[in-house]
Amino acid sequence: MVIQSTKLVMRKSVFIGFLCSIILIASCTSQKKKLAKMHTEDTIVKAQLIQHTKESLLSPYQHVNFQLDLTKNKTAFYGYNTGSKWELWVKTDSTITFKYDGEEMVFSSAKTTEAQDNPVVKYHSKTIVSNPSQPGLKKSITVMIRDEKYLDEIQGTYVPLSVRIEVEDHTNKTTVIYAGGGFYVVNPIIHDIWVLDSMSNVKVSAENFPLGAPRLEFHLDGGKIYGFSGCNEITATFYTIQNQIQLNSEISTLKSCVHVPLEPLFMGALANKRYYYSFEERRLKLKHRDGSILSFKKVD
Incomplete structure (x- = not known):
């Protein structure tokens, strides 16, 4: 009886040891899967961060996705000056949106002229559609695009065209001039x-x-x-x-x-x-x- 009892105890011990081994292996496997998942997710996050950092260093003229977004938004010409914090969108319907330091103005269809002997395209609009910060003001905008390279000093790269913008305030009889660069959005x-x-x-x-x-x-x-x-x-x-x-x-x-x-x-x-x-x-x-x-x- 003592021998049988001893054998029974030994069998139980072996079974318990085997069961513990299975549990340990399963636990290790589960832990490995969790670690692998965490590593994969961490790698994806790092890759996305690197990609975002790379894209943030690109000028708009180098940024393909930015240009595709301009196409979707029906932008014909995009102008900007990173240092002076302004942006310009001339849409395919010739409406003009000008944004400076957070303030946005939208002008109705602009008249386009192109000089014969001078590589300049000119847009002019007398009618402002939207100016939320100062709704009572009367303003007009003139955009002159010249076929001269512009150096984006912040990004350290050139864009193909130079831009001069004149925003005239007819209420206060003042004109503010902005200079920068830009490009026409290609198909x-x-x-x-x-x-x-x-x-x-x-x-x-x-x-x-x-x-x-x-x-x-x-x-x-x-x-x-x-x-x-x-x-x-x-x-x-x-x-x-x-x-x-x-x-x-x-x-x-x-x-x-x-x-x-x-x-x-x-x-x-x-x-x-x-x-x-x-x-x-x-x-x-x-x-x-x-x-x-x-x-x-x-x-x-």
Whole structure:
């Protein structure tokens, strides 16, 4: 009886030990899962924080999501001065919103003029729609956009256009002038790879581009272009002014391309040239005032 009792006690001890082991393993597994989940969540939070920090360091002209939001809000032109704390939105319906140090004024449809001999676009509105802080005042706004680079000193980057704003207070007979930079909001469709299809109705073929058709890849972050000229890799920049696009070639590799007869013509077309641009059935068309046309097709 003593032996049987001892065996029974031993079996119980083994069972209890086995049960404790299972509980311990389950507890460890559960703890590991909790730690793994906490680590994953912590990693996600850190990644989001890093991304937010990176985006906060970008100027509006480098910030793709910011530009996409401008498109959604039907903004044609965005101007700003970070140091002076003002922002300007010219909408596609030509209404103007001007915000300075928390105060917002909205003006009705503006009259647009473009000087023939001077690279300036001018918006002027005499009718203020909304000025919550001073509803009784009569004000007008004049916006002059000049084709000159503007240095965003806070961000340390350039934006393609300079802006001068005059807000005239007709009640107090005063005018306040603001200066800064800005850019026209380009159609986000351009943010893609476009392969040259023809130049002035000359179709691209293996005969004139034996190494492959030239291509341009447009990026919204800072107006960058990366591409292939048919022989050399190229880097360029672009910006828009209303329905025109300015192309500025910057860097290319230096391969000898005597066997690519049309490469010099294509490179010349990118060298500080301005075109009217349009999108038609998955094609990007660039038309110069001399009548020459570059036609690109979108790559899937």
